[in-house]
Amino acid sequence: MSLYQRIKEDLLRGRFAPGQVLKQTELAELYDVSRIPVRDAVQQLKSEGWLTGHGKRGVAVPRFDPLEVEDLYLMRMRLEPLLQTLAAPQLNAETLGRARDILDRMDADPTLPAAEIGALNWAFHACLYKAAARPTLFATVEQLHRQCERYIGYQSRSLDYQRTSQREHYAILDALQRGDSETAASLLEQHVAAAGQQLAEFLRARCD
Amino acid sequence: MSLYQRIKEDLLRGRFAPGQVLKQTELAELYDVSRIPVRDAVQQLKSEGWLTGHGKRGVAVPRFDPLEVEDLYLMRMRLEPLLQTLAAPQLNAETLGRARDILDRMDADPTLPAAEIGALNWAFHACLYKAAARPTLFATVEQLHRQCERYIGYQSRSLDYQRTSQREHYAILDALQRGDSETAASLLEQHVAAAGQQLAEFLRARCD
């Protein structure tokens, strides 16, 4: 497992307090490597929002920022329906089948850990998005999703919301299957919006 | 000047052929530094689209890809009007004045080099966007703009298009000044679309 992944895991699990300043030396000692790989990992983490520059020296663990979440979901609301619409004409039975399999897998086991749910959730959408064959647009959407991961983290979604979310997933898939990409796009926009609101609520309750 | 900037400059000026594979060792020798700073610069350049991974080893100078341009401008068309709309209520006379100054400066000297024109063009929009005080959204828009830079490069805009572009800039600014942010957003969307089409045309003429 790469150092990048190890640090990200620890950030996700809240091993480092928000606001905490991390020095290259500390991290190198902590993970028992030299500062060179630390530099690489830190730079990548910075570019993905897991760490933020802290003046001229060092990096800091970013605090949870409701405004950042709002921005991320506003952008996803505009870009994801676009990407899905571009993908719609390219969807074939095989791709649609794989997407449905993912949804079924999420429903199959109600004890799935939050991290797994999150991974499957993205796998479903990504499966559809990839069909568009638009690497640049996909890369940006994926990056936005990664930035959201920091907030979603180990949030245990309520079973209630999970049911709603799955209903929306199936509705989107059904619309795509019958070739109604406009409806699918509009459903997706609402779906992203709802996810954003759900997350904002969770953050308010947690950070108040 | 940082190594990152130096390499970017050389990529912009076409010193490296598209498709060419660059080795850390080569770059280190070429710029007369060790491989450590090369690694840092290359990683950053990769994250901004100036270089692309080349399998497991080395990085390559990306070829010009019309589809990438289309994606970038599609995204900008959706995100920039959003950001400008969020900024609109926060705009004061001082900010609007600075924006107008930038436009006037672009008009003042018709012999301005292409790079300067591009910088002022972004300065105008960024000046308005910053007023929104939405760092995350701004950062993404800025990154998209940076990715476009590779294509805009040293494209010498036709004076004809430059005049059209300036007319659109003033129209946007006027709409904002009279508080009509909806019109301003719609003008901006068209403005970005026009810039994208202009660039696509330029690439068609240059590449095939």
Next chain:
DNA sequence: CCCTATAAAAATGTATACATTTTATAAAAG
């Protein structure tokens, strides 16, 4: 008592050296 300037300490940036991994080359077997 506060401010400034200077020196010490700490953190980051970079070079060199070494280790590991990948790719290319060449030899041998089919």
Next chain:
DNA sequence: CTTTTATAAAATGTATACATTTTTATAGGG
């Protein structure tokens, strides 16, 4: 002659050592 495998070469990853920059602590002057 082609394919496979073993060896060599090359490129990247990482550790250590050194240089530079920034921060902090301290002493002196106002």
